[in-house]
Amino acid sequence: MADKAVLKIRDLAVDLAGRQVLHDVELTVHSGELVSLIGPNGAGKTTLLRAVLALTPIRRGVITIDGRTAVESRGRIGYVPQRHEFAWDFPISVEKAVMSGRVHRIGWMRRPRQADRDAVGHALERVDMTALRARPIGELSGGQRQRVLVARALALQPALLMLDEPFTGLDVPTQELLTTLFAQLADEGNALMMTTHDLAAAAGMSTRLCLLNETVVATGHPDELRDPAIWLRAFGVTQSEGLLRTMGAGA
């Protein structure tokens, strides 16, 4: 049986400040897939994630997650923002920060139940942060912060996990831990979508790449995207030997 379609995006168009940022976007992410969104700066990658999270209004199109609209799915999607977007000066522990990912489930001003504590404990284990669970988040290194953000998203036990540039500025051990974790999550049947500028890493770990530049220029397994014309079109350049070498395109 084919894997279930978790995220479906049809005919999506988004304008920001009166300017078209995304148009005619068609994309499906199935359970068991790790899809990497690749594209130049300003291509609309973050905007696409924000549209799925219903944080950005859309001009046209339909987005569903497990058959529900983006608005209905609020609080059900695990989202790992870019690290600088989180309030690290907030005086809370690692454990509380991860618990904050479940706020929609627990309800505002309610106390966490055993199931919430179990989900947080399990998420901390998966990112190898159990030993630091009581540490104030302001005292964490960059790599530890990234692990907390991933645990916070996992604590939600989400149908869909989306990550915005999760590898930027990370040390090698944290990169390796997260790469292995994302592959395990996909193997377990989760649906994952991430943005990245690290083409080599994306090609090595993704089940599918999605080249985005205002619209989906091409999508497929890294091995299926060897035509240099696709890459040149996605990145809007006429010649980029480094880019093509990284992808083994045209080889």
Ligand SMILES: Nc1ncnc2c1ncn2[C@@H]1O[C@H](COP(=O)(O)OP(=O)(O)OP(=O)(O)O)[C@@H](O)[C@H]1O
């Ligand atoms: N709040 C906003 N108001 C107006 N324009 C915006 C806003 N946010 C983003 N944009 C514009 O939308 C376009 C897409 O931005 P987006 O951040 O989605 O790109 P990206 O592919 O994630 O880029 P990067 O790789 O640099 O992170 C850019 O031209 C950007 O300037």
